Amino acid sequence: MSRAPERDEDDLDAIAPPQPVFHVEQALLGALLLDPHRLGDVTGIAADSFSTAAHAALYGAISTLPPPDPAEHAKNTTWLDHVLATASEQARGLTASYVHTLIQVCPWPRHAPAYARMVEAEHARRRLQTAAEHLLQTIHDVSLPHPVQTVLAEADALGAVVDDIASRFPPRAGALPRTALPPPPVPPDRSEAVEEEQLLLATATAHPADIDSVRWLLPDDLTVPLHAGLWQCLTALARRREAVDPVTVLWEAQQRGLLDDGSAPRDVIRMLAEPAGSLDYWGERALQRSLMATADQAGRRIEAYAGDPANTPFQLVVGARRSLADIAAIRTRWQHATGPVPTRRPRHAPPTRAGPPTTTAAAVAPTTRAARATR
Template structure:
């Protein structure tokens, strides 16, 4: 997530933010200021990894300035002054006292790889949330001329983000998020959806031979439970090569218990008696609506996973891939229905279970804060 900081912004504050990430960022920056040689031990970190513009500016300065001679750094603050000057070009709120505070609050500089892993994990969470936000926003963008293509493009981008995170945090078996799944969103055009589903059911009843041509349409694609049940009745009758008309469909519905919810038989007969258009046309409309709803639900699931601080990056990857698989399944059906072949996103190479982990280090004797003068 890129930063566009206000040069006059002071996002340091006198009281650290309540999120543990703030302390991890401070510890990491303090370690790098105390011993710039540790920069090579945190390869997965960039300025974008930090949550504040000031911390990002400091890391940029640390990364771009030539590292000082260790012996000289131990007795001179010259390099710290260079870092401060460079950092203030992006965040004027930085001060020399804050740099010294960062050094003092770092518990163990040699634990920099562990601090970096924490910062990187939270950055992955933010990236995943932002990609899921874009997917959900695209689903609800009524101005798009080709909504399905736009939504699938965002789904591909989200998949790429997940794969990139997985390369650093490979998912582990049995670590799906325990975050409650949000309920399905409401259909924005519920009245239109219900009317089109009624036309689909009536047209399929009048032309049962066309049902075979829309095998890609499933009951789960309907917005109304009664409509979904009636579609199952129609497909069952057609599959058994039995007569199909409003009365036979009504009888099948009664056998399946669809009228137990209070639906009137006469109402069902009226619903099935007014065909219009073609089964394929209404079927594609229903499937398109279902694809957008599936993408919306997948995006909101990933948003919920990202917002839950108890989920590790490993769980986020596993949960996001499970949600994206639902989009992949209906994407395949939509391609069969429309004849559109959209390119699948390239899968990033997955790291092995033990790849790219922060190296283990043995803690040295704890440095005395008062004596930690660079």
């Protein structure tokens, strides 16, 4: 075999990553170099399925060059020379000695399909990890003009990767990820969220009739436990059609034990007595913040699952789909909050025997919520 001069033929071995997949890739490439006809038994992978540029270049060369005649291949290294020359165009560090090493380290060439399946599984894990990283980067990109839409698009892209992995690996029972989840990140400055949630609660107290229009907002969407509890008080009072004002809300909060954390009743009343703006607007702001936090938590969980090489592809699918379900649930509420408001049909009073039927005027509802922030 002809040899191209190289600076150091041992460079590839020196920088070889210690992960098991590296040795799996070596075994697969060795099998294909020794018995090129086994390429027909290999499915589910491409050059970009390999973890190193050198291995990707070699597989690309093997899969694109015409296979040699088996009898001629057993006598000379002509085909191997062509593979090395072609692969070296993409990975200059390749040497003839490394090609021979690949052939020598392959235990059984007939196991090539099994090796390929392992390479495919590891590639699936890397793809999922990359997609989760993209989602997290998008969430924290403060320059986005439409952050929610962009984040949801990245979540859809992540979901497409999960679906593709699921189609390649059949499900197995009891395959749940056992990866320990990372600790929650350090919370950012919540001063803006706290202020907006206070305005939300005060505005709802001043306009309890509007609470029904923001049924898509849940207590868990608020960042402060006291605020979440007060929102429960407000929705409960509105549902029971009881009087709503700062004092009645405070009393409800006491009945629920919300003041046990040391919150001063006077401070609660003062907070609830300072409304501003539109309840819909503050509700959407809180929901958007909750959506981004939910997507961040889901992305971190999926990233942790994909970063654990002990998880099988189907374990990754199960864990990722559970995490994406959280995003899907809050996406539905976001669509209810920001989508067009259906115009209500006129409700006609039933006719009476004493006189002609009477009707109530049709309720006119806005078709969009675009002007909420200015109300």
